Amino acid sequence: MCFNFESNKVYAIIGKSGSGKTTLIHILGLLDTFDSGIYSIDNTTIATLNDNELSKIRKEKIGLIFQDYYLNPRLTARENVLIAAYLNTKISKEQREAKVREILKKLNLENRINHYPNELSGGEQQRVCIARALINDPKYILADEPTGALDNENSKIIMEKLLNLKKENKCVIIVTHDLSVAKRADEILELKNFNLEKK
Ligand SMILES: Nc1ncnc2c1ncn2[C@@H]1O[C@H](COP(=O)(O)OP(=O)(O)OP(=O)(O)O)[C@@H](O)[C@H]1O
Numbered sequence: 001m002c003f004n005f006e007s008n009k010v011y012a013i014i015g016k017s018g019s020g021k022t023t024l025i026h027i028l029g030l031l032d033t034f035d036s037g038i039y040s041i042d043n044t045t046i047a048t049l050n051d052n053e054l055s056k057i058r059k060e061k062i063g064l065i066f067q068d069y070y071l072n073p074r075l076t077a078r079e080n081v082l083i084a085a086y087l088n089t090k091i092s093k094e095q096r097e098a099k100v101r102e103i104l105k106k107l108n109l110e111n112r113i114n115h116y117p118n119e120l121s122g123g124e125q126q127r128v129c130i131a132r133a134l135i136n137d138p139k140y141i142l143a144d145e146p147t148g149a150l151d152n153e154n155s156k157i158i159m160e161k162l163l164n165l166k167k168e169n170k171c172v173i174i175v176t177h178d179l180s181v182a183k184r185a186d187e188i189l190e191l192k193n194f195n196l197e198k199k
């Protein structure tokens, strides 16, 4: 299998439960390793990199949105995003704070900034998770079932945000069980027998 994910595009990955979608997202997100094959990001072959180099790519180029949000329950919405913002050491503390407020506002969370995850609805938590994934302006956005736990209305809001990202020259990869979500992507890929097949 050889597949090239491009910028300015939204991809949907579908496939049966257990087909390896989450595993693939974790590999693409550099959270997991692999035994065979070649994976390159922007002409850099991943296998040649050490841990420091891998974390640099992870923090500069990749934004991950998890199905179960993985927010820190002891931190507010603002603080959950701020932690990720701290990975960007090129900007000042004030600039980080400002960016966090701006992105939370963009995601219609300005009234929820100081709330803890257990005080937020599923849709709000997912938007905090999206803010955290986008705060450092990554080129690649990987979303594992981002609308899986949401009702129709929230699902639509999240999808609009993700689809709009391609206009910002990004590559968005969305794992989904929902065909109506998949149909809105530029390309649908099915993971079958460890192969990505174009639909
Ligand atoms: N940490 C692990 N160690 C060993 N096997 C694993 C591990 N995580 C997942 N698997 C197995 O790898 C296969 C692929 O799992 P994966 O979670 O990637 O599937 P998926 O397509 O995301 O499924 P779902 O649609 O249910 O989320 C499954 O058979 C699963 O049991």
Ligand SMILES: [Mg+2]
Pocket: 021, 022, 023
């Ligand atoms: Mg999965």
